[in-house]
Amino acid sequence: MSVEIQQIHFSYGKIKALNGIDIRLPQGAIGLLGPNGAGKSTLLRILLGFLVPDSGEGSVLGYDIRSQQAMIRRYVGYMPEDDCFIPGMDAVSFTSYMGELSGMPRQEAMKRSHEVLYYVGLEESRYRMLETYSAGMRQRLKLAQSIVHDPKLIFLDEPTSGLDPQGRKEILELIMDISSKKDIQVLISSHILPDIEQTCSYVVILNKGEMAAEGQISELKQVQYSLYELKIKGEEQAFLDRLASMDSQVEQTEDKLLKVYLSPGTDPQDIFKIAVEEKVQIRHFVKSQTSLEDLFAKVVGVD
Amino acid sequence: MTIKERGYAHWDGELQDGRFPWWPITRIGIRLTFKRKFFKFFFGFTLIPALVWLVGIYVSERLEDFKFMMEGETDFLNVNPLYFKTYFTNDFLLFMVVMILVFCGAGLIADDLRHNALQLYFARPLKKRDYLTGKAAVIFFFLFIVTLIPGIVFILFKLIFAGNFQFFASYPWLILSVIAYSVLITTFFAFYTLLLSSIGKNRRYVSILIFGVYIFSDIFSAIFKEIFRSHYFYLLSIKSNLQQVGAVLFDQRTPWNIPWYYSLTVIIAICLFSAYILKQRVRGVEIIK
Amino acid sequence: MSPSFKRKIGFFAKSTKDVFSFFFSLAKKSRRTKIFFILSFLPVFMAFVVKFSQIFQLSRDIEGIYIFNNMIIAFYLQFLILILALFYGSSVTSEELEGKTLTYLTTRPVSKSAIIVGKYLAYTALIIFMVTLGVVFSFLVLNLSELRSVSLYKILFRDVAVLALGLMCYTAFFTFVGTILKKSIMFGLIFSFGWENVIQYFPGSTQKFTIVHYLKSLLPSVSRGRFSFLLFRLEPSSTGTSIFMLFLIAAVFIVLACVLFTYKEYILKD
Amino acid sequence: MTAIIQTQNLSKWYGNVLGLSDVTLEIEQGITGILGPNGAGKSTFLKLITGQIKSNIGSVTIMGQPVWNNYPQFSEIGFCPEQDSFYGEMTGWQFLTSLLRLYHLSSTEIEKKADKALEIVELSEDKNRAVRSYSRGMRQRLKVAQSIAHDPKIIILDEPLNGLDPLGRRKIIRLIKEYKGEGRTIVVSSHVLPEIEAMTNQIILIHQGKIFAQGDIHYIRDLIETHPHIISIRCSDPRQLAQKFIHHDFVLKVNFGLKKGVLLVETNSRDKFFGLLPSLFVENQIEVEEITSPDDNLQAVFDYLIGK
The missing domain is CATH 3.40.50.300 (P-loop containing nucleotide triphosphate hydrolases)
Incomplete structure (x- = not known):
């Protein structure tokens, strides 16, 4: 069991940040x-030992979070959310510096940092000054420094924030590749749902310092009603009227997506019959699962 | 045949409990200081007194050759503990030391605070103590170059120029004085600089403080001393305290009429205060209430 | 004066006023200002100590005004106003660039010159206020027994005016330095405590290349006491020339800073 | 405007x-x-x-x-x-x-x-x-x-x-x-x-x-009509559906996807294609599970324009 905590409470002055969190994480990539x-x-900062919880117990990789922080940090890699670097350095010296601080011999750290930078796709700019790095490159650099010492557990705090789709895809692929290794566990904190859906199998949802939901993603998003998403072209109104007469609810979203809630017992193929009759093109037709986003909105309780 | 696997590769080495986990911090700190504009030039300038004193040692062994230049005044060329004390406690050297601190010390912690880098350090098996030791060692490095190293070089060259060990026999403890004094002022300035560097995120602001507080304490004590005619007000001055203790360490008369251990107490008190503040300020995350 | 020019001037004045109040209230509250405030108040504390010791006969009797003239003013003139002007002057542009907050100003309907002038005035006013308060308090404390003598207030007024002129001038200069140099502190320290301290003792016209020369020309030469050497070899300019020069220097550097700031591009790194 | x-x-x-x-x-x-x-x-x-x-x-x-x-x-x-x-x-x-x-x-x-x-x-x-x-x-x-x-x-x-x-x-x-x-x-x-x-x-x-x-x-x-468009259909009988498409000239390519029941059709006229589609389903009684256009979003436009 890599991470196990019970009844963690923490507050910044008056503001309650965590209010009784219990987590027992299974193997594999986990989304927070x-x-x-x-x-x-x-929560991540407590697991790393930056903050001492007001009350509660826990262990990371079998080491106690209160008394054995040094051991935890030896085997943990951390990619912070904030933009952070050391000015005046290039990527290779920075990464190997971080490796050395973790206890790697200097020559090994240098060798490894070249490998790691190559791995995250910074091989061409590894000799450039960090000040000149773009947001996307800094993000990769932060990932590189978090894996340079080959940790057993990696904490990633908002790993894709500020990235363009291409950069995001690449970072997510890297994360999936790392977490596919059986002996490395990854804990990703993010508010971007598709990221978590794509990379993780298990998810913990926090809201206002409390646990809102926890479990396997596949179990959490079970289908509860028969909802279809459509995009159509043609005479909309007549089509919508016909659908409504079938005793189903239709909702139109901001980006012109139709959400059709079919009453039980209605054959979805009837939609196509109506389309033929009303001469409407159906360009998109998907049976919707309760997506993680809906789940998220539901447990978080807004909208 | 083996094929290199694509994707993430493990590192097959072992993480070690380094004996000096702070050493990388020091190495990088020194390297970054040397990268600063004009620093090398400036640092060279700081070594001028050392050169002058070295020439003095040479001249002291060849007094006859230089007599025509001296016009009889040769007392100051007598290489004895006073000669060393004069080097180590002269105002110019201390002033240059402070300027070096502005260069190498202002950003030590302030830059890490500014760029959120502390969490990178403390996410690794590094104790607060290691971090601070590493940063302080940067200051030790630069200040030893202008204090400890010249001191030892002076003694060595005196012996070499003289060709015998008489000097050493006369003042066997001198080398200890040099070491003790160098360690004292370097330790003090390390605490002083780290303290000021940790209270601001802005390098400009810290630079002004490092310089300003030093000069300020000196002016302040001078004014008080002038009004009250009491040497006790020299205790307010950083410079005077260092000079006071320095004189004792070199077995010379103290420049002011106050017990030297008062000065030492002031110095130690500042160091302890700094240590306390540093412990509060240096942590993995900034906690805002 | 054409109406459009008048309108421009009016707009500039309004903008400057708004920028001024923005930064005056911002700087007033910052932690740095508090620390500098304490620093500039230490002489008051010192004055108290002196006064108490005089009351209890702990030290030899020195006239309050003597201490004031020779020590307090020397401290302010030779040290404090330089430090304050250096920090606040170089902050005018540097802090916007370092904090990447410049955008918030340059997207408002205020001209870049108004930003410089307004911010410069705000900071100058703040530090003049700080210094004046410190000076006035130390003056009152030190001369507690002679508060009825009018001639003393003349001295106070003159000293405060000189310090204010000094702050105005140095801050303008460092505002300009901060606008062209990225790392202005090292240069500022060398200028303040190297150039200004050394060149002022040079004979002939050389000393006229320092700002402190004009400031000292406005003060009477001091003959007694330990600090007299500070005025060693001063060949004073006349009062009129000095005041004119101080205003001229301030104006020139502020105009230069405005011109530079208006046409130079500052690129904030992401 | x-x-x-x-x-x-x-x-x-x-x-x-x-x-x-x-x-x-x-x-x-x-x-x-x-x-x-x-x-x-x-x-x-x-x-x-x-x-x-x-x-x-x-x-x-x-x-x-x-x-x-x-x-x-x-x-x-x-x-x-x-x-x-x-x-x-x-x-x-x-x-x-x-x-x-x-x-x-x-x-x-x-x-x-x-x-x-x-x-x-x-x-x-x-x-x-x-x-x-x-x-x-x-x-x-x-x-x-x-x-x-x-x-x-x-x-x-x-x-x-x-x-x-x-x-x-x-x-x-x-x-x-x-x-x-x-x-x-x-x-x-x-x-x-x-x-x-x-x-x-x-x-x-x-x-x-x-x-x-x-x-x-x-x-x-x-504007980039010349760039053919792919439509993915998941249905009960993809092979029968594929037969129906082959006769139309606006269909350029028909592929069977890796997942079961998925048919990938490439067309250069979406209008004609989608106009035909519902009636094909209804006439042949094919049960449709899903119709999507994998490249009908900005990402696709983008990728196409920057040449990926």
Whole structure:
């Protein structure tokens, strides 16, 4: 069991950040989900020993979070949310510096840092000054420094924030590749649902410092009603009227997506019959699962 | 045949409990200081007194050759503990030391605070003590170059120029004095600089403080001393305290009429205060209440 | 004066006023200002100590005004106003660039010159206020027994005016330095405690290349006491020239800073 | 409709690094999305049209007036910068009122406007907390608040949704749409495609400092009609369906997907294809599970244009 905590409480002065969190994490990649200010970063900081919980117990990799912080940090890699670096250095010296601080011999750290930078896709700019790095490159650099010492457990705090789709895809692929290794566990904190859906199998949802939901993603998003998403072209109104007469609810979203809630017992193929009759093109037709986003909205309780 | 696997590769080495986990911090700190504009030039300038004193030692062994230049005044060329004390406690050297601190010390912690880098350090098996030791060692490095090293070099060259060990026999403890004094002022300035560097995120602000507080304490004590005609007010001055203790360490008369251990107490008190503040300020995350 | 020019001037004045109040209230509350405030109040504390010791006969009797003239003013003139002007002057542009907050100003309907002038005035006013308060308090404490003598207030007024002129001038200069140099502190320290301290003792016209020369020309030469050497070889300019020069220097550097700031591009790194 | 923002041959270098090259375009009322990967030149473009930096070549005009150093005009413009930076020790309330002061307003007006802006971004409760203690999302919202507080006609937002959680994002998107309804001009940059898609159809694609495309998303899609379009259908009997397609000339390719029951059809005329589709299902009694167009989103347009 890599991470196990019970009844963790923490507050910044008057503001309660964590209010009794219990977690027992299984193997594999784990997503820590929640809106801004839900306490995700605080939780990670407690696991790393930056903050001492007001009350509660826990262990990371079998080491106690209160008394054995040094051992935890030896085997943990951390990618912080904030933009952080050391000015005046290039990527290779920075990464190997971080490796050395973790206890790698200097020559090994240098060798490894070249490998790691190559791995995260910074091989061409590894000799450039960090000040000149773009947001995307800094993100990769932070990932590189978090894996340079080959940790057993990696904490990633908002790993894709500020990235463009291409950069995001690449970072997520890297994370999936790392977490596919059986002996490395990854804990990703994010508010970007698709990221978590894509990389993790298990998710913990925090809201306002409390546990909102926890479990396997596949179990959490079970289908509860028969909802279809459609995009159509043609005479909309007539089509919508016909659908309504079938005793089903239709909702139109901001980006012109139709959400059709079919009453039980209605054959979805009837939609196509109506389409033929009303001469409407159906360009998109998907049976919707309760997506993680809906789940998220539901447990978080807004909208 | 083996094929290199694509994707993430493990590192097959062992993490070690380094004996000096702070050493990388020091090495990088020194390297970054040397990268600063004009620093090398400036640092060279700081070594001028050392050169002058070295020439003095040479001249002291060849007094006859230089007599025509001296016009009889040769007392100051007598290489004895006073000669060393004069080097180590002269105002110019101390002033240059402070300027070096502005260069190498202002950003030590302030830059890490500014760029959120502390969490990178403390996410690794590094204790607060290691971090501070590493940063302080940067200051030790630069200040030893202008204090400890010249001191030892002076003694060595005196012996070499003289060709015998008489000097050593006369003042066997001198080398200890040099070491003790160098360690004292370097330790003090390390605490002083780290303290000021940790209270601001802005390098400019810290630079001004390092310089300003030093000069300020000196002016302040001078004014008080002038009004009250009491040497006790020299205790307010950083410079005077260092000079006071320095004189004792070199077995010379103290420049002011106050017990030297008062000065030492002041110095130690500042160091302890700094240590306390540093312990509060240096942590993995900034906690805002 | 054409109406459009008048309108421009009016707009500039309004903008400057708004920038001024923005930064005056911002700087007033910052922690740095508090620390500098304490620093500039230490002479008051010192004055108290002196006064108490005089009351209890702990030290030899020195006239309050003597201490005031020779020590307090020397401290302010030779040290404090330089430090304050250096920090606040270089902050005018540097802190916007370092904190990447410049954008918030340059997207408002205020001209870049108004930003410089307004901020400069705000900071100068703040530090003049700080220094004046410190000076006035130390003056009152030190001369507690002679508060009825009018001639003393003349001295106080003159000293405060000189310090204010000094702050105005140095801050303008360092505002300009901060606008062209990225790392202005090292240069500022060397200028303040190297150039200004050394060149002022040079004979002939050389000393006229320092700002402190004009400031000292406005003060009477001091003959007694330990600090007299500070005025060693001063060949004073006339009062009129000095005041004119101080205003001229301040104006020139502020105009230069404005011109530079208006046409130079500052690129904030992400 | 007349253009609000016009640029002519706009080009910008930083030293010898290209920032933007030869951009000539007009932005009209409503929402315009600026899209491009990191470092494509979006921020450079927004800085140029807000007069933050000066172009090396070309000109920018807003409502007919040049922008560079034209301060009086800036009261009509609100700008939300990309960088996450604030004045040191201010509270949210102080931050807004201080900046509003620069619009030469009376203090009652300032307070009214600041209150309103805080309400809009839902920060009223936290207005007296120091900005330093805000979470990332709150800071982002505060930045948006300072760009709209003075009620500008033109709002320019550089990555406003960056770092926001889904709920925060939804709120800002709704807000931007509301502003559009009020007849304002809004320019939003983003590198996340669905975000822009949710806000507007008017987009400008920037890559490597150049404009790759400008206009309606669908118009752009039509522009690249030569690029065949793939439609994925999951149904009960894909092979029977495939037979029906083969006779039509607008179908270029028919593939069977890796997943069971998936048919991938490539067509060069979507209109004809989709016109035919429902009747095929109904006539042949094929049960449809899913119809999707894997490349009918901005990402695909984008990938196609930048040649991926």
